[in-house]
Amino acid sequence: MTSVALTGITKVYGRGPNAVLALDQVSLDVRPGEFVCLVGASGCGKSTLLNLMAGLDRPSGGSVAVEGDSTPGLMFQEPALFPWLTVEANVELPLKLAGVARAERKARVAELLGTVHLGEFGDRQPHELSGGMRQRAALARTLALDTRVLLMDEPFGALDAMTRDILHDELERIWSERQLTVVFVTHNVREAARLSDRIVLLSSRPGRVISETRVDIPRPRRIDSPEVAAVAAKVTEELRKEVGRHGQ
Amino acid sequence: MTSVALTGITKVYGRGPNAVLALDQVSLDVRPGEFVCLVGASGCGKSTLLNLMAGLDRPSGGSVAVEGDSTPGLMFQEPALFPWLTVEANVELPLKLAGVARAERKARVAELLGTVHLGEFGDRQPHELSGGMRQRAALARTLALDTRVLLMDEPFGALDAMTRDILHDELERIWSERQLTVVFVTHNVREAARLSDRIVLLSSRPGRVISETRVDIPRPRRIDSPEVAAVAAKVTEELRKEVGRHGQ
Amino acid sequence: GDDSSGGDSGSSGPVTLRLGYFPNITHAPALVGVEKGIFAEKLGSNVKLETTTFNAGPAAVEAIFSGALDATYIGPNPTVNAFSKSKGEAIRVISGAASGGVALVVKPDINSVDDLKGKKIATPQLGNTQDVALRYWLKEKGITTTKEGGGDVSIVPQENAQTLETFQSGAIQGAWVPEPFVSRLVNAGGKVLVDERDLWPDKKFVITNLIVSKKFLDAHPDVVQKLVDGQVAANDFVNKQPAEAQQAISAHIGKITGKPLDIKLIQQAWPTLTFTNDPIASSLKTGLDHAVAVGLTQPVDLNGLYDLKYLNKALTAAGEPEVVQP
């Protein structure tokens, strides 16, 4: 029983001598309700993989299968907010598109903005926000989606540690409440250990799955707990080996 | 003797009831050759402060004074690469504008791209790069500037730990070689402790300097050394207090 | 260059004469004169002839006004406009060129004036010669018209080019137009109800005359004399060798428009036109009176418009009768 199943995915960008083999024979099964973190060096193909899962791009080879008939929600690496809408309207749009009634929409938007600590900034345009605030607005918009599978590309990269810790808790809560399947890209190995059931390590150029680490630490976890640190250290070691091997 | 001197800086965005007081009476002196890290919660005014130092915006009150007659180089929070230029051409542009001769330019660009591990990607357009690669390209472009003062806004936020560690070393090397003054914004307190001579903590809304921490650990430092961890823990504690106080 | 030939060069040294005309059958003397080199010959080696063509009067008048043109063949309407708008300063009529060639063409089922009631009749332009002629003629027949297209007969001013299209499509039932549109409308199934010549004494009224800018006239009377000599010679050619003239007209229009004018059409229109050097000043004056009568214009003082001494000199030299200087 899989929620997202990647089988022998290959992705080539461009043609001819300039072609880049971004992903090479990547296979990955994610169970429903599983929280998987993808880690790997910069440029190894993580974003590419999420795009393929979200059906926004097509693999050069292999197949992508997703549970249910809804597409996974994807939080992009950049905020990708619509500049012509206020923060509120940005967050409201997925609800509107899903046909949620007006009154409920307003309530949900307020709740989501509260979750990401942007309650006072609902009436601002995206360009009036700081980098981290934009990222949080994008998070709120993604959380507004009613999908079973959530794909997140470095969602907390631009946030300070405190805010991030709070949002870890929020994300974990929502994940378990909604029984979401989450695929989460991060560079912060501790974050991966804090959040995930499994950490998948990708090699770079071409991107391949080189190791998977189960994280069996019981929840609730704390990011500064020794268990999390231990897992992080192990994954870091593997990552270091991989990057070193690659001469990156 | 100061390299950058901020005196009673106030910055208000917008007018009337919607006005945001982003910075309130911020004073800060940076010595020539000093490496200062700014930390603070998301949206507290760090980017605003760097913009003011770079002369790209004007304070609502107070004054900014910068050493020499060159403007500081600023690495923006977003990559801000020019989409119509290849990576190489992006990095080359500051050199061209500074009147560096063609042959030397080529050599410098190759060297800089090597520094950020983008040697093979020089002929690509920015949109063909991954998020982290774009950030590194922007770093190379900023390092191509021949300025005495370098302002960096979360330059390593989208990078994996390995790459970041390597770039920490490179940045430190360049800083000491060129005797640069660096003002560096980061959310990673360990990174701040690893790199800086002084960590300045800002409060949010309005942004104020609430504490400064000297980092006297002798260089070379390692990010996972206990001394760095100790400084980081101290600053984190302060940050936590500040964020907690704010009910953020 | 500004006024390159206008002022100071006097009669000595080479002079440039800039002459305008329309690629239109009613401008036959000009077309033939240019095509056959008659003007060049009469002007002699000391005068350089530069020709320009226009498709309508306004640009020609603007060109005269601004000193870009020294002389042009033109219809009676723009002539009057140019004279009155410049308070008699800008131009003089120095010769006639053509008469006739205007008719009311209607759908075949219209046989009398009364049949016109309730119909739409086109004219080339509100207040122009043909428009005035139609209105005055209808008025004399006791039929009312208004400037706004109301009354017993609705008059719709529109470009001649469009008249053919609208006549064919049935949007109008007749048109008071000059050649070659008379022939074209006839070929498109129309019939001539009124030949305007029949309304005028001696069956003559001006359709084209030759004007010269006053400035040029004052500066180079000798060149003007030569130009008029050329005009008289050209008309002579047109009248004496019609076949060759028609050929020349067709060819010359072809050069300008990219397609030679159908020689049959020229032959068809030919008999309705008279190529005379007489500017028929009386018809111009009468036409203006008619325009005042139908309420389309204010009276205009035309005193001094005509300067026919060059023409009469040329006519005398050619052994032809002089015309009356009005």
Next chain:
Amino acid sequence: MANDVLTRDDSTISGLDALEIASKQKVTSRAGRLWSGTWPKVAAIGIAIFIWQVVVWTGWKPPYSLPPPAEVFSDLGTYVTQGAFWHGLATTLRRAAVGFAAAVAIGLAIGLAVARVRILRAAIGSMITALQTMPSIAWFPLAILLFQLSEQAIFFVVVLGAAPSIANGVIYGLDYIPPLLLRAGRNIGARGASLYRYVIVPAALPAIIAGLKQGWAFAWRSLMAGELLVVIATKTSIGAQLTYARELSEAPRLMSIMIVILVVGLVVDAAFGAADRAVRRRWGVLDQAGA
């Protein structure tokens, strides 16, 4: 080294940079802003009229060829107090509005379709610019063939003039929508019509407004020519009056009508300008330089 320290104040930010930054700081009163937007216009017009007057004084051209400003303005005064003017203006504006509205509808539809449907683009994409270059008079015969001497014939010419321009604006706008925004839109559930409604059209809105502005110019010019198609004398129009003024060599009247056309253009531009500024404010690209 202390001398080496540069204090950045007003005097050191110069040239364009100063212009760029200035606007953000100046907090001016409403009246002050109105005035600062108006005086350069008034000055520009004043200078233009002054130069015109000087040229007239030099006697370079006779007054019947180049009438002096005073004569034109006195004619303008007469002109705008006539019923014919107001009726003509009303007729022309109504036609412009109707024709432009039709052109907008058609241009938007074609633009949206051609930009996003590959086969349509290959088939007729390049035809759009070609059609745009077709002068209005070339369409007159077809207009009469299809619509006789009715107002529809005028609209036909106006639409053929303006719609391609609008469509080109739309296509351009759609072509440059950042791919990320399209992907984001599709990912949050916007598909088909809702993708157009909530993502594509708003994202291309700046370009669409620019295209509409160009389209308006085409529509108006086509109308000025097209109004000669159907000179229904009961309905005088600015286009017909313009042509008649020229045919009768009425230089002052011609210039009066040109002034009227300019004023109409200014008013319409103000409307587009307001729309554009509203969008730019939202997008955060206002006040990079001028107002």
Next chain:
Amino acid sequence: MANDVLTRDDSTISGLDALEIASKQKVTSRAGRLWSGTWPKVAAIGIAIFIWQVVVWTGWKPPYSLPPPAEVFSDLGTYVTQGAFWHGLATTLRRAAVGFAAAVAIGLAIGLAVARVRILRAAIGSMITALQTMPSIAWFPLAILLFQLSEQAIFFVVVLGAAPSIANGVIYGLDYIPPLLLRAGRNIGARGASLYRYVIVPAALPAIIAGLKQGWAFAWRSLMAGELLVVIATKTSIGAQLTYARELSEAPRLMSIMIVILVVGLVVDAAFGAADRAVRRRWGVLDQAGA
């Protein structure tokens, strides 16, 4: 739940999404790509001619009013084998090139200045659209006044027609440059002229190209009218031929000339299209939908 699993393959990505994604994957040969770009055009033209022929067959209008395709194409055949055509085309294209080049230079200069200099924008910014709406014939008297009956008079009309449109394109492009790129440019040392050269112009290039395209259409249309200003018997031109074909009610010839104008428009559009595609490829916004 296994049944619940959806495999995303070609059949499930439908509609516009399929169109959008398709292009990125199809690896076709050069000839294949040429063909796939050509057949829709050929089909579109074929359909248009077929409909025309059918209308003619219905006898809706007499053939002198609506000539059948065969007659037009036979006339076209005659036309394009005449020296008059080639001379006319050469004259017109030369004038178009010179006039457009002048309009581009002036339009770019005005656009760049007005967009970035606050006071100029306030003074003449709104005048640009107003000027754009001024029909060509209104300029004829002034053109003759200034340039007599010379080719310059034609260029004057062409420039007044096209330059405002180009300037508007430039202004629009500059207005929507992301502020971040401007700041980045200034920070890396681009000031004054070099800011224009290295940042502003390239950033606005897509909009500038779009503006040039609109400007070309204005230039061409103005030229078609303006060529009547100076008709010298030895120098025939497409504009003069078009007007006279219409005045002489030569329906087949008129349509032949329209076809020539369309072909010229298509060729020019192809040039602009190539430039635009090159820019879009660089910027990474190519192939969002059609080619």
